[in-house]
Amino acid sequence: MIAQPETSKTYSLDDYLEFETAYSSRRALRQTRRETVDFSGI
Known part of the structure; x- marks a missing residue:
């Protein structure tokens, strides 16, 4: 669960x-x- 702003x-x-x-x-x-970039960077 993400933190909710007060306006929510x-x-x-x-x-x-x-x-x-x-x-x-x-x-x-x-x-x-990000995982794709990390994988291609190996």
Whole structure:
């Protein structure tokens, strides 16, 4: 679970889930990209 900003209290559940899904997807893409770079650098 990610830390929530104070303003998240005004979000609806759907808004929050949409944000968390997008955040998780971006984080996964960054991890994959970083692993690819690290692998190619070996």
